[in-house]
Amino acid sequence: xxxxxxxxxxxxxxxxxxxxxxxxxxxxxxxxxxxxxxxxxxxxxxxxxxxxxxxxxxxxxxxxxxxxxxxxxxxxxxxxxxxxxxxxxxxxxxxxxxxxxxxxxxxxxxxxxxxxxxxxxxxxxxxxxxxxxxxxx
Amino acid sequence: xxxxxxxxxxxxxxxxxxxxxxxxxxxxxxxxxxxxxxxxxxxxxxxxxxxxxxxxxxxxxxxxxxxxxxxxxxxxxxxxxxxxxxxxxxxxxxxxxxxxxxxxxxxxxxxxxxxxxxxxxxxxxxxxxxxxxxxxx
DNA sequence: AACCCTAATTGTAATCATTCTTATTTTGTA
DNA sequence: TACAAAATAAGAATGATTACAATTAGGGTT
Numbered sequence: 001x002x003x004x005x006x007x008x009x010x011x012x013x014x015x016x017x018x019x020x021x022x023x024x025x026x027x028x029x030x031x032x033x034x035x036x037x038x039x040x041x042x043x044x045x046x047x048x049x050x051x052x053x054x055x056x057x058x059x060x061x062x063x064x065x066x067x068x069x070x071x072x073x074x075x076x077x078x079x080x081x082x083x084x085x086x087x088x089x090x091x092x093x094x095x096x097x098x099x100x101x102x103x104x105x106x107x108x109x110x111x112x113x114x115x116x117x118x119x120x121x122x123x124x125x126x127x128x129x130x131x132x133x134x135x136x137x
Numbered sequence: 138x139x140x141x142x143x144x145x146x147x148x149x150x151x152x153x154x155x156x157x158x159x160x161x162x163x164x165x166x167x168x169x170x171x172x173x174x175x176x177x178x179x180x181x182x183x184x185x186x187x188x189x190x191x192x193x194x195x196x197x198x199x200x201x202x203x204x205x206x207x208x209x210x211x212x213x214x215x216x217x218x219x220x221x222x223x224x225x226x227x228x229x230x231x232x233x234x235x236x237x238x239x240x241x242x243x244x245x246x247x248x249x250x251x252x253x254x255x256x257x258x259x260x261x262x263x264x265x266x267x268x269x270x271x272x273x274x
Numbered sequence: 275a276a277c278c279c280t281a282a283t284t285g286t287a288a289t290c291a292t293t294c295t296t297a298t299t300t301t302g303t304a
Numbered sequence: 305t306a307c308a309a310a311a312t313a314a315g316a317a318t319g320a321t322t323a324c325a326a327t328t329a330g331g332g333t334t
Contacts, residue, residue, distance in 0.1 A: 015310095016310095017300095017301065017302085017310070017311075019300080019301080019310095019311065019312085020300095021311085021312075022311090037291095038291080038292085039291090051312080051313070052312090052313085053312065053313045053314065054291095054292090054313095055292095055293085055294090055312075055313065055314080055315095056311080056312055056313075058291095058292070058293075059311080059312085072214075074211040074212070074214060074263075075211070077209075077211060077217075077321095078290080078291070078321085079290095079291065080214075080291085080292090092252060092255060092257075095258070101255075103249060103251045103252055104249050104251060105247055105248070105249065106247045106249075107247060108247075109246055109247045110242055110243045110244060110245075110246045110247035111242070112240060112241050112242065112243075114240045114241060115229060115240055115264070117269040117272070118229060118238075118264075118266055118267070118268055118269060118272075119266045119267040119272060120229075120264050120265075120266040121232070121265055121266040121267075122263075122264065122265040122266065123262075123263075123264050124212075124261075124262070124263040124264070124265075125260075125261070125262050125263075126211075126259075126260075126261040126262075126263070127252070127255075127257050127259065127260050127261070128257075128258055128259040128261075129255055129256045129257040129258040129259065130255070130256040130258075131255055132254040132255060135254070135255075135256060152281095153281095154281070154282075154329095154330070154331085156281095156282065156283085156329080156330080157329095158282080158283070159282090174320095175320080175321085176320090188283080188284070189283090189284090190283065190284045190285065191284095191285095191320095191321090192283075192284065192285080192286095192321095192322085192323095193282080193283055193284075195320095195321070195322075196282080196283085214292095215292085215319080215320070216319095216320070217320085217321090
């Protein structure tokens with residue numbers, strides 16, 4: 001996970017201004033552990049930044065994703081989730097409680113040579129099932 | 138990949154009728170290699186089954202997915218793709234031409250014990266980047 | 275074969291996340 | 305302070321998917 005300073009520098013390098021709104025979105029995402037949606041970011045920040053619009057959040061997240069500074073998770077079929085951690089890792093979604101868990105995964109050890117001539121920019125691993133908490137109920 | 142007969146039996150076992158429309162959707166999906174969307178299935182079948190509605194296709198695919206007889210791919214951000222192959226394998230989407238490639242992957246060799254107490258029902262692996270064909274242009 | 279009951283199909287309307295548009299505001303710079 | 309470029313905000317538009325209600329088809333029984 002990058003620090004806010006590092007993120008800020010990355011943005012500057014790409015001629016993207018670190019505005020007040022963008023800083024708040026970045027801050028919130030960096031501090032959150034639960035892969036928030038746009039809706040959740042919006043609800044969390046609108047007290048602090050009453051003028052904030054969802055368009056700005058979408059906009060900010062789009063830039064960050066294009067620069068690979070955040071990950072967009074499509075594990076949930078009807079809403080995108082966002083993750084400030086950019087190291088390759090897996091995501092497990094519990095079908096019962098909908099919670100998304102992180103887990104480590106070593107992609108290099110299971111790759112085939114089939115993709116030798118492909119340029120790979122992003123690796124996403126999604127598991128679905130039931131989490132221990134829900135299993136024990 | 139299962140045969141149509143096997144699929145038909147699986148449906149019967151779960152009290153889901155193999156109607157004319159469902160048979161056609163199954164047939165089309167089983168024979169197609171390119172992970173079609175609902176739109177593509179609809180366009181391909183409406184000549185043969187003029188009364189076919191998209192709702193029926195959505196409906197059929199939902200049942201098949203619930204029974205794990207097909208895979209739903211969320212690799213494309215705005216439209217779901219469907220795959221008749223149910224063995225765990227990876228999908229690579231080219232960001233340039235949007236083509237989706239299959240590739241083999243050995244998930245067991247890269248799993249951690251972190252998920253030992255989780256019930257895992259589905260494993261999805263999505264890679265994104267540029268395919269050789271587009272790279273060579 | 276006719277009947278019945280249930281499930282499936284169809285077409286349309288509703289939903290809802292995301293994107294587009296445009297006017298206004300803010301930012302960085304001179 | 306003033307200017308030009310970029311960002312923001314609000315609402316409208318888009319488009320895939322789902323919900324709904326009326327009609328139709330299927331399977332079992334006599």
